[in-house]
Amino acid sequence: MNALAATSRNFKQAAKLLGLDSKLEKSLLIPFREIKVECTIPKDDGTLASFVGFRVQHDNARGPMKGGIRYHSEVDPDEVNALAQLMTWKTAVANIPYGGAKGGIGCSPGDLSLSELERLTRVFTQKIHDLIGVHTDVPAPDMGTNAQTMAWILDEYSKFHGYSPAIVTGKPVDLGGSLGRDAATGRGVLFATEALLAEYGKGISGQRFVIQGFGNVGSWAAQLITKAGGKVVAVSDVTGAIKHSNGLDIENLLKYSVKNRGIKGFSGGDAIDSNSLLTEDCDVLIPAALGGVINRENANDVRAKFIIEAANHPTDPEADEILSKKGVCILPDILANSGGVTVSYFEWVQNIQGFMWDEEKVNSELKTYMTKGFKHVKEMCKTHNCDLRMGAFTLGVNRVARATLLRGWEA
Ligand SMILES: NC(=O)C1=CN([C@@H]2O[C@H](COP(=O)(O)OP(=O)(O)OC[C@H]3O[C@@H](n4cnc5c(N)ncnc54)[C@H](OP(=O)(O)O)[C@@H]3O)[C@@H](O)[C@H]2O)C=CC1
Ligand SMILES: O=C(O)CCC(=O)C(=O)O
Numbered sequence: 001m002n003a004l005a006a007t008s009r010n011f012k013q014a015a016k017l018l019g020l021d022s023k024l025e026k027s028l029l030i031p032f033r034e035i036k037v038e039c040t041i042p043k044d045d046g047t048l049a050s051f052v053g054f055r056v057q058h059d060n061a062r063g064p065m066k067g068g069i070r071y072h073s074e075v076d077p078d079e080v081n082a083l084a085q086l087m088t089w090k091t092a093v094a095n096i097p098y099g100g101a102k103g104g105i106g107c108s109p110g111d112l113s114l115s116e117l118e119r120l121t122r123v124f125t126q127k128i129h130d131l132i133g134v135h136t137d138v139p140a141p142d143m144g145t146n147a148q149t150m151a152w153i154l155d156e157y158s159k160f161h162g163y164s165p166a167i168v169t170g171k172p173v174d175l176g177g178s179l180g181r182d183a184a185t186g187r188g189v190l191f192a193t194e195a196l197l198a199e200y201g202k203g204i205s206g207q208r209f210v211i212q213g214f215g216n217v218g219s220w221a222a223q224l225i226t227k228a229g230g231k232v233v234a235v236s237d238v239t240g241a242i243k244h245s246n247g248l249d250i251e252n253l254l255k256y257s258v259k260n261r262g263i264k265g266f267s268g269g270d271a272i273d274s275n276s277l278l279t280e281d282c283d284v285l286i287p288a289a290l291g292g293v294i295n296r297e298n299a300n301d302v303r304a305k306f307i308i309e310a311a312n313h314p315t316d317p318e319a320d321e322i323l324s325k326k327g328v329c330i331l332p333d334i335l336a337n338s339g340g341v342t343v344s345y346f347e348w349v350q351n352i353q354g355f356m357w358d359e360e361k362v363n364s365e366l367k368t369y370m371t372k373g374f375k376h377v378k379e380m381c382k383t384h385n386c387d388l389r390m391g392a393f394t395l396g397v398n399r400v401a402r403a404t405l406l407r408g409w410e411a
Pocket of ligand 1: 141142143144145185212213214215216217218236237238239261262274288289290291310311312337338340341
């Protein structure tokens with residue numbers, strides 16, 4: 001099932017549980033605005049290359065639309081639409097004053113030089129600058145983009161609108177980025193996992209983790225889990241997968257992967273088939289890369305007891321059903337990975353206030369938001385007698401529906 005069909009299916013199930021009016025349901029599902037732009041750049045060798053960029057602004061009932069920008073070969077309009085919708089429910093679950101958006105460019109960032117990436121980012125920003133804004137739509141990093149990408153967007157946007165640090169979050173600290181934003185999604189994953197495991201009388205310490213993806217989210221999650229006493233027994237990235245049943249040396253693996261642009265060839269573990277990573281023996285599985293990776297093909301073989309969705313939409317609804325029958329507990333993306341957008345909100349607040357928080361304050365506020373989010377989701381599970389995914393969806397959708405109704409429909 002594609003990402004849009006899967007996300008819309010979860011939304012509709014939540015709307016049914018909430019008894020939403022059918023017209024309101026339809027209006028919440030349809031995006032506010034879908035933008036598609038053509039971006040042509042001269043490559044370093046002088047030839048021209050064309051790319052298609054997207055920004056889907058899904059909903060703004062609760063505040064400015066917010067969400068990352070992805071650079072990946074598989075970016076397509078349906079996927080961006082689904083990811084934008086997920087942002088709407090995620091910001092509502094986190095209870096931060098935002099709506100949802102997502103963007104992306106269909107490209108392979110690894111095949112572009114730094115100057116080509118800069119040109120592409122600047123052209124994309126030129127094409128969308130009048131449709132984003134500090135109080136309308138605020139981009140951030142996602143797969144294939146990072147603080148440097150945000151710095152280029154900030155610079156290009158500021159040429160049209162005057163210096164505007166709050167136009168993006170996840171930017172370098174030297175340009176007004178927040179301390180702690182880089183680690184925030186991984187740290188939020190740690191806090192959410194702690195909250196979930198505590199319900200089962202368990203802690204991070206002694207649990208065995210498998211992590212798919214060793215980029216921003218996966219590598220921070222691995223470092224923080226290790227620091228908290230967890231054992232990361234297998235990890236993968238695009239170059240390969242590696243396993244060590246006594247726990248990988250994450251610090252060294254990180255150094256190795258930065259130096260070698262991937263984990264392939266790391267000598268501190270055994271190389272395994274990337275396809276088998278998700279079905280490795282472990283207590284907690286953390287997908288932190290692409291969507292749709294846990295599906296009907298492999299769900300029956302998953303051996304983890306808990307799945308923490310650090311990636312967006314890693315689990316297909318068909319897999320959800322299979323895993324639920326197997327008794328696997330899934331902490332859904334719109335709660336599990338909401339630490340990133342939560343600290344993005346802190347960054348935006350700091351930019352607007354013109355005041356910088358120290359890292360301790362950022363991390364402790366993040367813990368408060370993640371813990372509250374988990375508690376509110378559990379309350380919805382109790383009210384609607386549903387699993388954590390539906391608990392999160394009903395919480396998010398209900399908050400957005402209430403804001404929409406309060407704002408009214410008068411033209
Ligand atoms: N960044 C953030 O703050 C947030 C991100 N997310 C979600 O988390 C996920 C990861 O994002 P992020 O860490 O930022 O992205 P990055 O681009 O930093 O990292 C992505 C990682 O996934 C790896 N990867 C890509 N394809 C595969 C594959 N087929 N198998 C195994 N690994 C693969 C990449 O490998 P390689 O580097 O070798 O290409 C890389 O290690 C995405 O789903 C994103 O939407 C959610 C909330 C916030
Ligand atoms: O930090 C943000 O604004 C958005 C992060 C994001 O894209 C996500 O949570 O999926």
